[in-house]
Amino acid sequence: MKIAVLPGDGIGPEIVAQAVRVLERLRADGLAIEMEHAPIGGAGYDASGDPLPDATLALAQAADAVLLGAVGGPQYDTLDRPLRPERGLLRIRKALNLFANLRPALLYPELAGASTLKPEVVSGLDIMIVRELTGDIYFGQPRGIHVNEQGEREGFNTMRYSESEIRRIGHVAFQIAQKRNKKLCSVDKANVLECTEFWKEIMIDVAKAYPDVELSHMYVDNAAMQLVRAPKQFDVIVTGNIFGDILSDEASMLTGSIGMLPSASLDQANKGLYEPCHGSAPDIAGRNIANPLATILSVAMMLRYTFGLEDAALRVEHAVKRVLAQGYRTADIAEAGMEKVSTSGMGDAVLAAM
Ligand SMILES: NC(=O)C1=CN([C@@H]2O[C@H](COP(=O)(O)OP(=O)(O)OC[C@H]3O[C@@H](n4cnc5c(N)ncnc54)[C@H](O)[C@@H]3O)[C@@H](O)[C@H]2O)C=CC1
Numbered sequence: 504m505k506i507a508v509l510p511g512d513g514i515g516p517e518i519v520a521q522a523v524r525v526l527e528r529l530r531a532d533g534l535a536i537e538m539e540h541a542p543i544g545g546a547g548y549d550a551s552g553d554p555l556p557d558a559t560l561a562l563a564q565a566a567d568a569v570l571l572g573a574v575g576g577p578q579y580d581t582l583d584r585p586l587r588p589e590r591g592l593l594r595i596r597k598a599l600n601l602f603a604n605l606r607p608a609l610l611y612p613e614l615a616g617a618s619t620l621k622p623e624v625v626s627g628l629d630i631m632i633v634r635e636l637t638g639d640i641y642f643g644q645p646r647g648i649h650v651n652e653q654g655e656r657e658g659f660n661t662m663r664y665s666e667s668e669i670r671r672i673g674h675v676a677f678q679i680a681q682k683r684n685k686k687l688c689s690v691d692k693a694n695v696l697e698c699t700e701f702w703k704e705i706m707i708d709v710a711k712a713y714p715d716v717e718l719s720h721m722y723v724d725n726a727a728m729q730l731v732r733a734p735k736q737f738d739v740i741v742t743g744n745i746f747g748d749i750l751s752d753e754a755s756m757l758t759g760s761i762g763m764l765p766s767a768s769l770d771q772a773n774k775g776l777y778e779p780c781h782g783s784a785p786d787i788a789g790r791n792i793a794n795p796l797a798t799i800l801s802v803a804m805m806l807r808y809t810f811g812l813e814d815a816a817l818r819v820e821h822a823v824k825r826v827l828a829q830g831y832r833t834a835d836i837a838e839a840g841m842e843k844v845s846t847s848g849m850g851d852a853v854l855a856a857m
């Protein structure tokens with residue numbers, strides 16, 4: 504199992520270090536895991552002037568799976584924007600054809616008090632957000648900032664989806680729904696945006712191949728509201744790139760913290776890139792206080808989706824559950840009066856629980 508490890512920036516190296524310890528422990532217990540590190544994002548730019556250096560992309564392409572921390576930081580938010588996502592993060596997603604982004608928002612019962620919602624509203628919460636990851640307004644051309652016909656500067660992006668892009672993410676979502684509670688909600692803004700009107704039309708057509716799955720539709724503004732009103736009405740959500748990006752950050756708070764939300768980004772053959780849903784958190788970087796559990800849970804997703812090692816995935820997930828039951832909390836999930844552990848302290852606890 505060849506794993507490319509790309510820690511990135513900000514808290515990326517801190518949280519990835521804890522996930523690597525988990526992989527090392529699995530290796531010590533017999534799994535044939537090989538890891539190689541490479542820079543991405545600001546680390547790549549600082550090393551070679553490129554947020555996705557050729558050697559990093561080649562390593563990721565040759566690997567079976569990629570473990571990523573996060574990229575970005577205020578030092579790169581200059582006018583020339585050296586880390587424009589289409590040069591780094593979006594580029595690696597496209598190059599590896601990672602069109603299916605799975606973001607499970609699962610509430611560990613031990614964290615019910617850390618959720619922004621009342622325990623009775625969130626207890627038992629288990630939503631799978633299936634986000635299309637290589638299309639939509641994040642990739643659509645044309646895009647840019649130019650002077651328009653009135654002589655005024657304007658910025659513009661293009662929301663677009665081809666039929667085949669919608670169909671393939673639709674099939675992924677329906678197949679996941681089949682294995683769960685056979686309920687799929689497609690989120691769009693079909694009342695205003697032709698692109699998502701088309702999305703809805705194709706989803707309805709894909710549904711014909713899955714008569715056992717109940718397909719519903721919801722506008723994204725309502726979905727954002729329903730997620731905080733009555734989130735347990737959802738089981739599997741399928742949506743486009745930008746809506747999925749936003750709704751998954753929102754859903755993370757139902758589970759206690761964005762530091763709890765892992766993700767898998769998969770191609771057609773389940774080769775995958777695994778990363779927490781959050782960013783590089785520059786506001787807490789370098790202080791050993793970030794929550795590494797989303798990244799550790801991303802390792803569990805890697806074991807499950809790319810390597811088919813369900814037992815190893817469960818071992819990691821059970822260890823996370825155990826440390827939460829034992830009362831270990833990083834600052835983001837600590838309720839008032841609870842003792843807080845550091846990033847590495849949480850890693851120690853997970854390893855001990857394994
Ligand atoms: N996949 C990626 O690499 C992503 C990168 N970014 C980049 O990250 C940078 C910061 O972006 P933000 O909008 O601030 O989003 P962010 O997700 O990095 O942080 C938002 C808030 O959540 C907190 N947070 C995030 N992860 C946490 C963790 N593991 N433990 C505890 N608290 C955590 C942060 O401290 C911050 O208050 C930007 O440069 C952005 O472009 C943002 C999202 C995804």
Ligand SMILES: CC(C)CC(=O)C(=O)O
Binds near residue numbers: 588641
């Ligand atoms: C470049 C952005 C699309 C990264 C992000 O916020 C995400 O994938 O969640």
Ligand SMILES: [Mg+2]
Binds near residue numbers: 748749752780
């Ligand atoms: Mg995001």
